[in-house]
Amino acid sequence: MSQFQSDILLVVPELFMLGMICVVLVVDLFLEASRRDLTYWLSLLTLAGTLVLTLALFGFGQGNRLGFGGQFVMDDMAILLKSSIYLIMMAVFVYSRPYLKDRELFRGEYYVLGLFGVLGMMIMVSAHNFLTIYLGLELLALSQYALVAFSRDSGMASEAAIKYFVLGAIASGMLLYGMSILYGLSGSLDLAEVSNYLATNTDKNLYMAFGLSFVVVGVAFKFGAVPFHMWVPDVYQGAPSSVTLYIGSAPKIAAFAMIMRLLVEGMGSLFADWHQMLVVLAALSMAIGNVIAIAQTNIKRMLAYSTISHVGFILLGILAGTPEGYSAAMFYAIVYAVMAAGAFGMIVVLSRRGFEPENIVDFKGLNDRSPWFAFIMLLLMFSMAGVPPTVGFYAKFSVIQAAVRVDMIWLAIYAVVLSVIGAFYYLRVVKLMYFDKSENEVGMAPVTDAGIVISANGLLMLILGLFPGGLMALCANAANW
């Protein structure tokens, strides 16, 4: 097999995705509005096909396969993260269909842009070169900007989109600037070569740290870590809920992959520098996210601040700088994406024509209206709060374990205390659902495919909580630096 063939083989899932996006785009063009469901099914099929291709072509434990002159990598982490992204995105599409239909937003663009975003995430996960990382990131970001503005008549959505775009562009600029400094120093865009250069030329540490700090800023912005978190609440609240669901779930996994590729693979020898930066980011994110979330009345905004605090926990795992820490952070990122898909999904699934549970009080008395969905939401909330036996506990447990292992006991204690503070606002949602009586008599819709999938999503919190070993082992194998 020639070099070219093996290179192409490496990107078959991406090529399949790209081809299918074009098919969806063209097919959708010729569809009548009443038959738009075909676009939806095609999109799901695309994701399922990509999942099958990824798993069939690449097995776990086959080591790092580099292609295209080191620009693209397929390793265990890539397989695991990509598979999670596909599955979460399938759930996202299923949840949002009834929502989009009710709001006259059921257009092909949602799926085309969504799939382009997935392609961007796939590239981010597998990128092994500054340029590829940037390409993947921008592909995802541009799709997201457009998705946020997707509801054209909504002033809030447009405002959110503009904020997101302007701040996102600045962050991308920062990232590029940092990359260019590192390129100027090392003369290469390839992560492996940059890494080699940094390890051997320690006399240039100051310049490197300068470049590094811009990279960290860019990455922290994309991740939504404090103090680069300003866009998160506004965008989450302003975007249509189905888009918030999109932005809040799978892209976190991609952002995690980007941090791993850039900081750990590319700049592992600058660990001492970025370790300190991440400590600050993590400590601030956990504090600000958890404390400010308490004051929120809008549930999307509350979940936005909760995202910020979870990002702090993920960073806590990364900054430990050990394989254990990386695998813990990976576990956390995947679990968080699934939880977020469930929580935002619940908002979308419970929406009806003319009614949307935007505010936390809209969850009042859910136990009387639908004990089952109340229970699913209860599982999701307790999982986010990190209460056993839900999987959220193991996520927090493993990052704290990683932090204690490297003798950062005080940071671990700080993190657990803040998680107790954070538990309050998740409990408040449970309180409203179970302890309060409903004010509006919005009936529950019959069980739909979205209802079934979100039930599975919620129950997954419990099932993974009882048997977390499998996913943990996968993460531990994937984090082999």
Added chain:
Amino acid sequence: MLEWPVLSLLIWMPILGGCLVIVAGDKGDGARRIALAVSVLTFALSLVLFTEFDRTTHEMQFVEMAHWISTFNINYHLGVDGISVPLIILTTFTTILVVMAGWEVIKYRVSQYMASFLIMEGLMIGVFSALDSILFYIYFEAMLVPMFLIIGIWGGPNRVYATLKFFLYTFLGSVFMLVALVYMYSKSGSFGILDYHGLRLGMTEQVLIFLAFLAAFAIKVPMWPVHTWLPDAHVEAPTGGSVILAAILLKIGGYGFLRFSLPITPDASHSLDWLIILMSLVAVVYIGFVALVQQDMKKLIAYSSIAHMGFTTLGIFVVFSILDRTGGTSGAVMGMEGGIVQMISHGFISGALFLCVGVLYDRVHSRQIGDYGGVVNTMPVFASFFVLFALANSGLPGTSGFVGEFMVILSSFKANFWFAFLAATTLILGAAYSLWLVKRVVFGKVANENVEGLQDINRREFLVLGSLAAVVLLFGIWPAPLIDLMAASVENLVHHVTISKL
């Protein structure tokens, strides 16, 4: 030794039973009947532990071991010794009473109510039988979820405040324990509790770990000054919730001291025992006075619980002073046994008292002492039970309340006269608040129309209170089976704490 997994059955039968109850739904008596059947079956099964238990050894029995999370070497490791068996039987026994007590009273979402208690039962048994610290922690924390719902859904007017306070308070305490457990894992590479018992730790480490455990267990017990969640939770909880809270949840704190603090950090326990003894004596004396002035019956019993649990912690931590003074272990063993007997006995008595208050509350819908008076005239049978339990609460000889208190006071004498003196004030204070409560509620002239219209207890209530009265008297007159059960384990524990880990 039995071949089949008794402990797993004990844990999972009620949990799955709870799911079944939910499926049965709120219509008709289905949920209640299934709940009762499951709780009786679980109780019957737990008696197997009592009959098959080998009393000659301190080794863990009925052990089950399976790999669970290989990445962190966490195992599904269960086993019981003489300290946990009585607590498990207490749990299964109390759950039956709670299910029966909620039979007619609970009208709203009865299936969720019964299911919460059954799931709670499984989790509590899990706490008492877990030999892996993470498994323990998971049961320990998961227990908060059903309790949170029980207080919040079926509780009194101020229930939301009470249940959030309860949840966050206990959650805060236990996360420190989690960090301590993780720290010890990084030292030993295992989460096994028995491995921790043998783990060597330096003094600073021990002190910090001890304080972390203290945060978790002192809040759970609750010890003065972190007891403030308990009166709120008790007052707002439905009767069943109060009973479980007082009878079992508080014991988990005491159990934690015995299973974690003492054997894992013996040197820190030794050097900081004055702190615990101080907190215990404050609880006994000061909280006793606080109980005296309460106007709310449930609050009074709640404060009395704190004072009685002070006895437990005193009995557990007085062992070091006794060992130092006498050099022998016999006094220390008696103190610790007294503490454990006190836990079991307090489980029966406080549960019974809360059930008595529940009986009154169901009829009059008031917990204020001032709204009652002369209940004996209209409810003579109930009054005799109430008086019996109040006397047991004040430690009357012949009731189980006497045995534990007497053992603790007696062994405290071997440690320090003043410990014993202060502890003995409970005999006066306990009698004062218990008997004064009885006097104001039960005796005297019929106070008002509500009391005049009271119906005496029905057969169901008679069965509940009667069975509790029977065990209170049984263990008061003949505590030997209980003490035999725990003797070997307690002796081993006392022996273990005498060996320094430094």
